[in-house]
Amino acid sequence: MKDKVSFKDKMKAFKEKITPKFVKDYYQKKEDEIAAVDLINLSKPVNDVATSGPKKMKDFSLWPGWKSALVGVAGVIFVIIIWWIYAAVCEAAGKTSFLSSPIAVCEAFYNQAIASSNLWTHLWYSLQRIIVGYLIALVAAIPVGFLMAWYKPVRAFLDPFIQFLRCVPPIAYVPVVVALFGTNESSKYFIIFLAVFLTMAVTIYQGVKNVDLTLVKAAYTFGARDRNLFMGVVVPSAFPFILTAMRLGVGAAMTTLVASELTGTAYGLGAFINSQGGQLAMDNCIMGILVLGIFGIVFDKGLLAFEKRVTRWK
């Protein structure tokens, strides 16, 4: 109680103190101080920046690729070791089903991929679905991306759908897709198609929108017509974006694969991961996840190499 009162009093005193005159005097005092500085006889700054300056951040820009690769590999090994220790501790405590050890996962791989061909069957099913969904999406996204950038009405029409669908994870509309398409392959294609298409259409749209207008003007001054402009300027300008879209599309396809295989199937990597997880067969489940991820990395690196080759001018 006592404190509160004294705080109030303090505030009151403070408010009374800050009169217009006080403010004016305050600034006047500052002005006077500045005016009183003797610029001519002001001593020069001491040049000790080089010795006492802030420590520079280490420059990694010249790091060779192999060093980065080494750090990457070391990181992976580190995580595997942690995983291994954790699994060993769990096993000692008698909780084996929570996280299989790396050894158990390797054994699972041996059983599924070498002793039998189960894994390859699943992979083959998934690969087919990814390729079909992906290719349909690519073929559709290129014209849609271009049309969205060139004709505002097209963009205005598609924008609400795209915005909406981008906010809904594919797994959420699995039941609706099953109701619409049934449990055959088309439902899987559709889910992958939708995710890939959205990603690609938006990226290609951005690319076409970013075409440098000066280049378009330049082409016109050389006598190019609208039809020459499309293949001659717009497509090559947007080409890097199309390639980026293709890579992002692979990411989208990989991340929706599992959702797409929730539409009733016993085959496919996603179905495998799901069913093994459901049966608490963690060794198979983790193995499936690893194969899925490595598969995605291989895809991505392949496209990246292709991209580097065809856009040397970038």
Added chain:
Amino acid sequence: MENKGKVVIKIDNVKKIYPVENGDDVIALNGVNLEIRENEFICVVGPSGCGKTTLLNIIGGLEQPTEGQATIHGRPILGPGPDRGIIFQQYALFPWLTVKKNVMYATKFIKHEVPLMEKNPETGEMEQVYTTNENGEKVPAMKKVKYTKAEREAIARKYIDMVQLSAFANKYPKELSGGMKQRVAIARGYALNSEVLLLDEPFGALDAQTRSQLQEDLLRTWEKERKTCFFITHDVDECVLLASRVIIMSARPGQVKEVIDIDLPYPRSQATKLDPKFQEYRNHIWDVVYKMYVSSGSINNK
């Protein structure tokens, strides 16, 4: 000036207003009159924002005047075309094409005339076809064709040599310095072989040394071909060095303030700058431009 050539481009009372959303519209040009004659090298100077680029874009057909009109040989300019090549300040090179392919792009769509030949049914040989002209005389018939790939390559090679970039013909623009990119842009502009060449501050972004070099290159080529040039700059020395006629523009609204014939003999070089007459022109133009800066408040504003 002595022997005035025939008028190629005529700017007739041109006004250009840029509508501005929720604000005052910008009057970029107001009542501009200008004649560009054959074989002239016109330089336009003026403070930034006085509408130089706008004027060039109107001649180039990239913008339409709000009032008045621009004509080429009496025909209204309705859009861009290969009779008016433009060299942009931002180079505008196609990054996905090599230097050679960039220069070859200039000859991709244009046509030229070749003798019209036909197979003689009796001898089976190709023979020149003749036609009569408006005076009733028999003249060889011509037809318009595109350049062949070999012709386009030969043209590209010639102009790449001219700007001394032969060693870089197969490089991509990203591998070149700013000065080299600008030289490619110039080579491409020349390869188009347009009747008029429009240049928008082409050397504005370059260092002093590269700029002097390119000025000399441009002078050499112009002295040889006398191609009609419309050259924008904000560099007073540059405009006196290059121009046969200088147009000084004033800002707000953009108008032609003064037109000065530069009576210095070609061939010129950087040494021309030592000529007392050069100094006179330069000082005079500086005076006019500087006074404009002061009165517009660009220099002594608070």
